[in-house]
Amino acid sequence: MSEQRTIRLTVNGASFEREVEPRRLLADFLREDLGLTGTHIGCEHGVCGACTIILDGDSARSCLTLAVQADGAQVQTVEGLGTVDALHPLQRAFREHHALQCGFCTPGMLMAALDLLRKHPSPTEREIREGLSGNLCRCTGYEHIVRAVRTAAAAGETVGAETETASAAPPREAGAGAQSRGSARE
Amino acid sequence: MKSSAPITNSTITDRPGLDPGASVGLALAHDSAARHVQGSAAYVDDLPEPAGTLHVAPGSAGAARGPIRSMDLDAVRASPGVAAVLTAADIPGENDCSPAFGDDPILAAGEILFHGQVVFAVVAATRDAARRAARRARIEVAARPPRVTVDDGLADGAEVMPPYEFRRGAPEAAIAAAPHRLDGRVRIGGQEHFYLEGQAALAVPGEDDEMRVHSSTQHPSEVQHLVARMLGAPDAAVVCECRRMGGGFGGKESQAAQWACLAALAARVTGRPAKVRLDRDDDMAMTGKRHDFRVDWRCGFDGGGVLTGVDADLDARCGCSADLSPGVNDRAMFHADNAYYYPAARIRSRRVRTDTVSNTAFRGFGGPQGMLVAERMMDAAAITLGLDPLRVRKRNLYGPGRDVTPYGMRVGEHVVPRLVRELERTSGYAARRRAIARFNARGGTLRRGIALTPVKFGISFTLRELNQAGALVHVFTDGSVQVNHGGTEMGQGLHVKVAQVVAEEFGIGVDQVRITATRTDKVPNAPPTAASSGSDLNGMAAHRAARTIRRRLAALAARLFQVREAEVGFAGGRVRVGAETISFGELARLAFTERVSLSSTGYYATPKVSWDRDTASGRPFLYFAGGAACSEVAVDTETGEMRVERVDVLHDAGRSLNPAIDMGQIEGGFVQGMGWLTTEELVFDETGRLLTHAPSTYKIPTCSDVPADFRVALFEPGRNREPTIHRSKAVGEPPLMLALSVFSAITHALASLSPGRVPPLDAPATPEAILRAADAMRAEA
Ligand code: FES
Ligand code: FES
Numbered sequence: 001m002s003e004q005r006t007i008r009l010t011v012n013g014a015s016f017e018r019e020v021e022p023r024r025l026l027a028d029f030l031r032e033d034l035g036l037t038g039t040h041i042g043c044e045h046g047v048c049g050a051c052t053i054i055l056d057g058d059s060a061r062s063c064l065t066l067a068v069q070a071d072g073a074q075v076q077t078v079e080g081l082g083t084v085d086a087l088h089p090l091q092r093a094f095r096e097h098h099a100l101q102c103g104f105c106t107p108g109m110l111m112a113a114l115d116l117l118r119k120h121p122s123p124t125e126r127e128i129r130e131g132l133s134g135n136l137c138r139c140t141g142y143e144h145i146v147r148a149v150r151t152a153a154a155a156g157e158t159v160g161a162e163t164e165t166a167s168a169a170p171p172r173e174a175g176a177g178a179q180s181r182g183s184a185r186e
Numbered sequence: 187m188k189s190s191a192p193i194t195n196s197t198i199t200d201r202p203g204l205d206p207g208a209s210v211g212l213a214l215a216h217d218s219a220a221r222h223v224q225g226s227a228a229y230v231d232d233l234p235e236p237a238g239t240l241h242v243a244p245g246s247a248g249a250a251r252g253p254i255r256s257m258d259l260d261a262v263r264a265s266p267g268v269a270a271v272l273t274a275a276d277i278p279g280e281n282d283c284s285p286a287f288g289d290d291p292i293l294a295a296g297e298i299l300f301h302g303q304v305v306f307a308v309v310a311a312t313r314d315a316a317r318r319a320a321r322r323a324r325i326e327v328a329a330r331p332p333r334v335t336v337d338d339g340l341a342d343g344a345e346v347m348p349p350y351e352f353r354r355g356a357p358e359a360a361i362a363a364a365p366h367r368l369d370g371r372v373r374i375g376g377q378e379h380f381y382l383e384g385q386a387a388l389a390v391p392g393e394d395d396e397m398r399v400h401s402s403t404q405h406p407s408e409v410q411h412l413v414a415r416m417l418g419a420p421d422a423a424v425v426c427e428c429r430r431m432g433g434g435f436g437g438k439e440s441q442a443a444q445w446a447c448l449a450a451l452a453a454r455v456t457g458r459p460a461k462v463r464l465d466r467d468d469d470m471a472m473t474g475k476r477h478d479f480r481v482d483w484r485c486g487f488d489g490g491g492v493l494t495g496v497d498a499d500l501d502a503r504c505g506c507s508a509d510l511s512p513g514v515n516d517r518a519m520f521h522a523d524n525a526y527y528y529p530a531a532r533i534r535s536r537r538v539r540t541d542t543v544s545n546t547a548f549r550g551f552g553g554p555q556g557m558l559v560a561e562r563m564m565d566a567a568a569i570t571l572g573l574d575p576l577r578v579r580k581r582n583l584y585g586p587g588r589d590v591t592p593y594g595m596r597v598g599e600h601v602v603p604r605l606v607r608e609l610e611r612t613s614g615y616a617a618r619r620r621a622i623a624r625f626n627a628r629g630g631t632l633r634r635g636i637a638l639t640p641v642k643f644g645i646s647f648t649l650r651e652l653n654q655a656g657a658l659v660h661v662f663t664d665g666s667v668q669v670n671h672g673g674t675e676m677g678q679g680l681h682v683k684v685a686q687v688v689a690e691e692f693g694i695g696v697d698q699v700r701i702t703a704t705r706t707d708k709v710p711n712a713p714p715t716a717a718s719s720g721s722d723l724n725g726m727a728a729h730r731a732a733r734t735i736r737r738r739l740a741a742l743a744a745r746l747f748q749v750r751e752a753e754v755g756f757a758g759g760r761v762r763v764g765a766e767t768i769s770f771g772e773l774a775r776l777a778f779t780e781r782v783s784l785s786s787t788g789y790y791a792t793p794k795v796s797w798d799r800d801t802a803s804g805r806p807f808l809y810f811a812g813g814a815a816c817s818e819v820a821v822d823t824e825t826g827e828m829r830v831e832r833v834d835v836l837h838d839a840g841r842s843l844n845p846a847i848d849m850g851q852i853e854g855g856f857v858q859g860m861g862w863l864t865t866e867e868l869v870f871d872e873t874g875r876l877l878t879h880a881p882s883t884y885k886i887p888t889c890s891d892v893p894a895d896f897r898v899a900l901f902e903p904g905r906n907r908e909p910t911i912h913r914s915k916a917v918g919e920p921p922l923m924l925a926l927s928v929f930s931a932i933t934h935a936l937a938s939l940s941p942g943r944v945p946p947l948d949a950p951a952t953p954e955a956i957l958r959a960a961d962a963m964r965a966e967a
Contacts, residue, residue, distance in 0.1 A: 042382045042383070042384070042466070048881055050382055079226075087223065090223075092223075095220055098198065100219060100223070103218060129889045136380070136382065136886060137382070140853065141856060142892050144195075
């Protein structure tokens with residue numbers, strides 16, 4: 001077996017130091033070593049987008065990235081997007097607008113949408129569609145995914161303002177707790 | 187009938203007119219939605235691995251059909267991290283994972299049946315180690331030239347099952363006597379499922395011969411039975427569990443079993459938990475797809491385009507084994523009429539054996555291919571006569587007095603003509619068609635097309651024994667409820683629908699109803715979650731279980747409060763007992779104190795279905811689901827590029843259990859159907875090796891390929907005439923076939939190149955296929 005390398009990185013605001021094999025994929029590192037299984041593996045070819053994460057402020061495919069490449073980096077995964085009591089506006093929009101079915105594409109889709117909205121806070125319909133076109137969804141037909149992103153964008157500042165503190169839990173929002181417990185609607 | 191604003195995809199609302207406190211009919215989010223957006227909904231590969239879990243990778247020979255001459259696995263065994271290498275000789279019981287016919291070896295036994303077949307499996311400490319080791323095998327195969335296409339198989343007379351035929355009247359004579367006759371051949375491509383979550387299974391050995399298998403499967407009962415048979419253990423020693431799948435679409439109906447069997451075999455041989463998660467390329471190469479067809483059709487019709495006789499030969503590539511091909515091909519035959527009356531018909535099917543991966547269930551289960559033939563005949567008749575294809579379609583629809591299908595079942599209600607009329611109006615079809623005619627008359631390379639096509643889809647398994655379901659409902663003394671049923675969740679929203687049904691019965695909120703994983707030790711002997719039947723079957727079974735408990739509770743309350751049972755009502759989380767009310771939880775606690783059972787099973791068997799395949803008689807379906815779609819396309823006839831400009835859909839989900847979930851099925855089904863018919867092309871080389879074995883070479887629709895103007899409405903007066911669960915209609919598969927409107931719209935655009943001539947367009951209508959058809963049209967023009 002090849003020798004191990006030590007990497008240090010920040011994932012969702014927390015610092016980690018781990019030994020990894022040089023050829024270990026970031027996706028496997030996140031899922032297996034850190035137990036962050038919200039990042040899904042759909043194709044391992046960089047095509048489906050299910051494994052999309054944010055790496056130093058840009059979306060990246062964790063199935064094409066080696067863990068050692070993330071040494072010293074800031075990584076954000078779906079687990080760092082919101083908290084149970086305070087979902088991120090994109091998460092809320094995805095849930096409320098039926099932007100998911102099997103949910104397997106959802107974490108990657110959310111991270112791609114996050115990247116899009118940070119770079120284009122008020123995207124056109126076309127920009128949304130192009131921005132998400134690297135992420136496959138086999139279930140929904142995309143209509144409600146686009147709708148959810150549009151709604152989250154219209155909700156405005158929250159997404160942008162949160163850019164700077166990407167890795168921290170977003171601020172609590174009034175009513176968010178009530179919404180997530182409002183499970184009569186779930 | 188009361189009318190209100192229809193539920194559309196831009197305004198998804200609860201079903202109008204619901205009682206306050208109702209659960210059924212609410213547009214609730216998927217029950218796992220909150221978990222999905224947080225990434226905390228676990229799929230098989232996300233489950234915490236028990237200590238010592240090993241990983242399994244399949245290995246193949248890299249050759250097509252032929253006997254295995256030699257197999258050298260020494261280098262595989264010597265690879266770092268390898269704990270065991272499994273071959274057919276390691277299987278203690280039966281080496282078979284077929285759904286019925288005993289012809290799908292789990293591991294190749296002496297002979298390779300198709301390129302990519304699993305010959306051995308490596309069990310290693312890590313998945314990476316297993317996959318690396320698997321590449322070190324040296325297997326020699328005395329390869330024989332494989333039969334790859336339908337034509338190859340037919341030339342060899344190779345079939346997985348005997349041919350089958352429906353016949354009514356004298357179609358040959360009717361066609362010969364018809365004022366107009368047409369015939370043609372159309373090739374219809376297959377389709378890769380591309381469920382986002384690949385095939386996966388985790389097996390954990392228990393005491394003695396026990397085995398627990400977590401499988402991403404639409405059919406846990408079958409996985410349980412096949413694992414048991416493979417291990418040589420009784421069914422009772424094996425439990426299969428599935429909390430959810432990341433998509434199934436039919437691809438995990440029968441073909442999840444092989445991976446579960448391999449995991450279980452690895453666990454048995456090593457005594458340790460073992461997990462399989464297929465690499466995407468392996469998944470695409472090793473698992474079956476939608477059947478591709480070659481269809482030869484002949485029909486006769488009158489001057490108005492009304493059919494007098496139809497004669498069709500449906501030849502399907504089944505691959506190397508029967509798998510679910512008998513049912514798939516029967517369903518193709520059952521749907522070769524789509525929504526049209528054939529006064530005389532002969533529908534014949536051949537189930538062609540090829541040396542390729544065994545094709546399997548895929549949303550629609552043969553129905554889409556059959557229906558494409560019906561739509562091709564409609565387009566062909568209309569184009570030949572110079573008529574609007576919609577007019578020809580409407581004239582041919584089933585209606586009173588023209589209501590018997592080629593297989594003898596009467597079409598009891600005629601919703602489709604209403605859907606078609608209404609959509610014709612709301613989509614502005616007539617004006618748009620005129621505008622398109624003017625546009626195309628100007629000539630030029632860009633052509634437009636529009637088509638409005640209906641869908642009629644038979645609901646029930648055509649294999650009668652699968653039309654049954656069980657459920658298990660527990661009420662706890664705090665008033666919370668657990669539901670279990672035999673159906674599986676693959677994203678289609680089955681669990682939330684069933685929870686709504688149970689909540690409605692107890693008059694409690696859906697948040698009080700907890701859905702649990704599908705497990706064969708809770709509800710045994712369940713059919714697959716397939717044939718769109720999930721909520722029809724399991725909703726009804728759960729309803730009955732809940733009804734049993736509710737009756738007990740009502741009787742108890744009546745006795746304790748000395749009122750009549752009719753004076754006990756369940757609504758809004760409260761139980762009204764005469765003039766008093768208590769909470770549902772309080773009544774549950776009383777039931778415990780008074781020693782009344784708070785748990786019940788429920789069982790449902792679909793009534794009325796009576797199909798007898800041997801005599802081709804009886805009633806295969808309880809009812810038909812339906813819809814209509816109008817699609818407009820723009821086609822560049824010089825490059826073959828095509829864009830879907832606008833889609834309007836009107837779909838009948840009966841009295842929808844959950845309009846949000848149903849809307850998702852319609853949109854998603856349409857887009858998946860559009861992918862099948864336009865961009866998704868499977869290419870095999872002459873050895874039967876799949877060349878399009880990765881998403882980089884197989885194009886499924888992305889966000890920027892789907893129609894930007896996509897308007898979907900639920901048919902507001904929809905109501906099932908049959909007593910299905912709350913009069914809803916199944917909605918899993920039928921919307922896929924709405925995409926036939928896209929195929930017909932492309933046909934319309936191409937037809938403008940040479941009026942009167944039928945474009946020789948095959949499916950999928952990829953740019954290359956469109957260009958070929960356009961060139962052929964221009965050559966004739
Ligand atoms: S798993 Fe990384 S792009 Fe598909
Ligand atoms: S919700 Fe299933 S793949 Fe997108």
